[in-house]
Amino acid sequence: MSPDPALSWSASLGAFGGGVRPVVALGEPEGYDEHGRARPLGGRLRTRTAVAVACVVLGAGLIGGAVTGSWLTGDEGSPGAPGGFAAASTLWHSVPVDQLFPPTVQGTGAGPGGADRTWTRVAVAPDSGCAGAFDPLLRKALAPVGCARLLRATYTDATQSYVTTVGLLFTKADAPAMSALAARFKTEGLDRRTDLMPRPYAAKGTVAAAFGDRQRASWTIHVLTEAPVIVYAVSGWADGRTVDTPQPAADALRAGATTAAAQAGLGNEAQGLADRIERGLRRNNAGTATEKPS
Template sequence: MCLVLGLGLIGGAVTGSRLAGESARAGAADSFATAAALWHNAPVDQLFPPTVRGVGAGPGGADRTWTRVAVAPDSGCAGAFDPPLGQALAPVGCARLLRATYTDATQSYVTTVGLLFTEADAPAMSALAARFQNEGLGRRTDLLPRPYAAKGTVAAAFGDEQRASWTVSVLTEAPVVVYAVSGWADGRTVGAPQPAADATRAGATTAPAQAGLGNEAQGLADRIERSLRKTAAPATEKPS
């Protein structure tokens, strides 16, 4: 009887584990599919909120508040990236590109954040993420996203020469690349842009680092990415 009971318990555990694994995989697939459709299913204010709060996002853990000043018409990816970055992203395709530009509370800085919805499946996104990690593509100064400068706003002079810091994040649980690029709002040129990962390090002394422009790019990108993940997560029923 003990042997039969033991075998039954083991069999039940194996079956339960298998079902849990299948459920997790199904949930991940649902989340991936949901994220792929967000560019036309989610309201713009959900993807790019009019106001984004960044508690502890600034230098030294200071709080930040960003205000949206412009939303670009949804489009393809032509002209949105420096050519080498466009080539690096080409394997996953471009289904749609959404962009918005924000400014900080003092209107001293401007940051464009973008959501590139790709045509790729999960393995292709994982391969691209691994390539960015292994080859350090996110730190190369010839692989920058381009800003969205909107006329009549504080970001009107935000062009390629004004880019100071940037970040690019390739998601693996969604067919999306999240990026942000920041600069000064007064149109000053930047000779040596610095990736946000370096500009936010303790002791960094470059102009973008000391101005907190790495924090602007990283902080805003992180919060837009978190919001995207939350929106794409499949709803789960709570037990009654």
């Protein structure tokens, strides 16, 4: 419901006092020039006032742009800002699945050598808790932030040669706890340990039906600090072949990497899809700050 215009700051005082607000006219103040002669200062004051107002407006615009831009560019945002940390925790049930996990995801320049990629969604897991979704050691590593909800979807590439599961783990943690976990993953290299790989989601009757734990070839895990969310992806071959030496996506993407996962571009599959799902999450969260109430 729109606010009553009579209750706004610009309304006449008559609405409260029963009369019309008196108008008081003030003469222009006088100053002195370099010769000691009196002259009005109204023009200078008006100019200074206009400049001050412009600065305030420009500053407000920059601040507002920064709040929204922080989520879109990956910079840390203010936990209490609209569309920031608190709002992100509700996205799992307030945003349609087709926005979080689009049926088709375009990966311009995401493949090996900057080749384009197109991923098609083949399955979406029912939203759930985290029981059974992670290997025991990874579950232990993630325990400090808790598990509020887990969303997962599995995609295949245009040739149906590869399959990739991408997940959004919505935690129960506050901003300091997420920052602490992100720091631990970075300093201890937890995102590169093969005993901390996330598990894939294999859906019967799809090209990903044989995508199990032994088929994991490459993966990435990103602990966000500006939202209570962990984004991850794990990729493998669609033909069900097992992998003896899985490799983290960050290593598989390095120039000169010679592992099977790197040569096949499975690091690109995991990293590229995770990046684009994360960008979509940021856009959806930024949108919560601009939605108008119905």
